[in-house]
Every structure is written in C-alpha cells, then in structure tokens.
Amino acid sequence: MSTTPELAILNPVEEVLRKDRIPTIWCPGCGIGTTVNSFAYALMGTGIDLKKTAIVSGIGCSGRVSGYMALDSFHTTHGRAIPFATGLKLANPELNVIVYSGDGDLTSIGGNHLVHAARRNMDLLVVCVNNMIYAMTGGQAAATTPGNSMSTTTPYGSFEPEICLPQLVDACGAVFVARWTAFHVKQLERTMAKALKKKGFRFIEVVTPCPTLYQRRNNMGDGLAAMMDYKNSQQDQERRPHLRSGHGARRRYHRR
Amino acid sequence: MPKGSVAITAERCKGCGFCVEFCPTHVLELSSAFNAKGYHPPHMITAEKCSGCNLCGMYCPDFAIFGYKFPDLKGGKVGPA
Numbered sequence: 001m002s003t004t005p006e007l008a009i010l011n012p013v014e015e016v017l018r019k020d021r022i023p024t025i026w027c028p029g030c031g032i033g034t035t036v037n038s039f040a041y042a043l044m045g046t047g048i049d050l051k052k053t054a055i056v057s058g059i060g061c062s063g064r065v066s067g068y069m070a071l072d073s074f075h076t077t078h079g080r081a082i083p084f085a086t087g088l089k090l091a092n093p094e095l096n097v098i099v100y101s102g103d104g105d106l107t108s109i110g111g112n113h114l115v116h117a118a119r120r121n122m123d124l125l126v127v128c129v130n131n132m133i134y135a136m137t138g139g140q141a142a143a144t145t146p147g148n149s150m151s152t153t154t155p156y157g158s159f160e161p162e163i164c165l166p167q168l169v170d171a172c173g174a175v176f177v178a179r180w181t182a183f184h185v186k187q188l189e190r191t192m193a194k195a196l197k198k199k200g201f202r203f204i205e206v207v208t209p210c211p212t213l214y215q216r217r218n219n220m221g222d223g224l225a226a227m228m229d230y231k232n233s234q235q236d237q238e239r240r241p242h243l244r245s246g247h248g249a250r251r252r253y254h255r256r
Numbered sequence: 257m258p259k260g261s262v263a264i265t266a267e268r269c270k271g272c273g274f275c276v277e278f279c280p281t282h283v284l285e286l287s288s289a290f291n292a293k294g295y296h297p298p299h300m301i302t303a304e305k306c307s308g309c310n311l312c313g314m315y316c317p318d319f320a321i322f323g324y325k326f327p328d329l330k331g332g333k334v335g336p337a
Binding site: 013030183222 | 263317
C-alpha cells in the first residue's frame with residue numbers, strides 16, 4: 001500500500017464552506033451533506049460571482065445549510081425562506097439568491113409562498129431537500145410524508161397522500177423543475193449548475209434519507225439502505241421501462 | 257500503479273458507509289479503529305485500484321474524504337478530479 005503523503009491540497013469543497021462550523025449537526029446516514037457537496041461543486045463549476053450570491057434557509061435540518069456555506073447567508077423563520085429571499089432579490093436585483101431548505105419548511109409551513117413565488121416567476125433558485133418528515137422538530141408528519149407512514153403525530157399511519165412537488169411547482173408556472181435523489185450526485189451537480197445559469201423561478205427537489213426520524217419508525221433501515229433503494233429503483237426503471245407510465249406503457253398496450 | 261488516492265479526515269467521519277458502498281473500484285473499507293466520536297472511519301484496502309475519481313468525496317455528507325489524481329507523465333495536474 002502506497003503511503004499517502006501529507007497533502008498540501010485540501011478538500012475542494014472547503015473553498016465554499018465555513019470550516020469552523022464543521023462537524024455538522026446532521027445524523028450519520030443523513031443525505032443533506034451529500035446534496036451540499038453537489039451544490040458546492042456546482043457553485044465552483046459555474047464560476048458565478050460568489051460575492052454576489054446569497055443563500056437563504058428556513059428552519060430545519062436542511063435550514064442549517066446556509067450556516068455552513070461561506071456565502072452571504074440568512075437563516076430565517078420557519079416557512080418564510082422564500083419571502084425573505086423575495087425581499088432580498090427585489091432590494092438588490094444584482095444578487096443571485098438561492099433558497100436551500102427542507103420540505104417541511106418550504107412546502108408545508110411555507111407552502112403558499114412556494115406556490116405564489118412560482119406563480120410570480122420570482123428570480124430565485126429553490127433547492128428543496130425532501131426527507132419526507134419534519135426532522136429537526138421531532139418527526140411530525142409533513143405534507144410530503146407518504147400515505148400510511150408512521151410519524152410522531154400519525155401513530156396509526158398518515159391518512160393523507162403526499163404532495164408531488166415537481167408537478168405542483170410546474171403547474172404554478174416555474175421555468176425549471178427537476179427532481180433527483182441524494183444518490184445521484186453527479187446528475188444533481190449538473191442540474192444545479194444548469195439551474196444556476198437560468199433566470200426565473202427554478203425548483204430542484206432532492207429526495208434524501210432520514211434514518212433517525214423517518215426510516216427508523218417505518219422499518220426502512222439506515223441511510224445506506226435508503227441510498228441503495230434509490231439506486232435499485234432507478235435501475236429497475238432503466239431495465240424495465242414499461243413499468244413507467246408513458247410511452248413504454250402505451251406501446252405495450254398496443255402490442256396486446 | 258494507482259492513478260490516484262484518497263485523503264481522509266478521520267475526525268469528521270460519522271461512519272455512514274456511503275464512500276465504502278459507492279466506490280466504483282471498491283477501494284475502501286470501514287476500519288475497526290475508532291475516531292474520537294466513536295465512529296469507524298474508512299481506510300484503503302486496495303490502494304492500487306484507486307483511480308482518484310472523487311466519487312467518495314461527492315458522497316461524503318461530512319466532507320471527511322476526497323479523492324485526487326496523481327500527476328501523470330503527460331503533465332497532468334495534481335488535484336481532485
């Protein structure tokens with residue numbers, strides 16, 4: 001085994017991180033840090049002016065991201081990340097404003113703000129880290145909690161189905177909508193880089209594991225099990241495209 | 257002759273195992289040693305297979321690991337992929 005020499009180079013993402021804040025508060029197996037990696041590489045790769053970039057977060061596990069990025073950052077009240085970002089953008093239109101927050105914050109408590117910012121086509125990039133539960137506040141059911149899943153506020157399983165965020169935001173008129181999981185790091189980086197260069201309301205949903213509060217209550221294993229699940233479900237869809245609704249399904253119907 | 261290597265900051269690691277599972281050439285393994293927080297950080301078991309692709313660095317949620325390529329004879333630069 002070759003001995004690793006003492007390195008003069010540092011982890012390249014540390015360029016846009018606040019090193020004094022690391023280690024992060026996130027649980028082992030949480031996928032939020034993985035999305036931060038993709039975001040950091042996208043920020044550095046596009047070469048946008050970091051002095052004119054601001055990041056706004058609400059409350060929650062994903063709301064901590066603004067505190068870990070070495071950008072102008074705002075940690076706002078619960079659900080009100082988009083209104084703060086709207087004000088920031090209107091007061092200083094030169095800024096690149098990025099909202100980086102969680103699903104409970106952006107779509108459950110601040111759901112109206114998301115809908116109307118998309119309707120007004122505010123010039124914001126919204127990254128929604130969807131871990132399907134209110135994680136930091138103790139595992140309450142959110143609007144994105146899938147039906148029949150357990151949480152602290154739904155001990156008999158949640159009765160309502162979840163919101164499909166990309167379809168919601170698309171219906172409200174956003175110019176760029178994407179969804180990836182924490183497993184798809186390279187694809188997520190490319191999508192974020194593409195979205196950073198566009199104008200208008202851009203929305204990226206990232207599905208991430210929450211091993212402590214969502215998966216543990218629903219017998220879904222740890223963070224690694226969720227990542228493997230994202231990987232395998234994607235490979236299933238690639239190998240058997242007729243399972244997807246759409247072109248393949250229609251073709252199979254005609255053949256019959 | 258390995259094309260690259262990884263650098264590990266063991267004190268940041270939380271032992272989630274993402275880097276071990278998703279390394280394309282299966283270079284890493286969780287070691288039996290502990291760090292100060294009581295987690296098992298990864299270590300290289302087959303260092304000669306490492307390509308320095310930095311996929312471990314992309315997956316690591318705690319910024320504790322990253323890959324870098326060795327300079328080759330054609331004058332490539334040292335640094336992450």
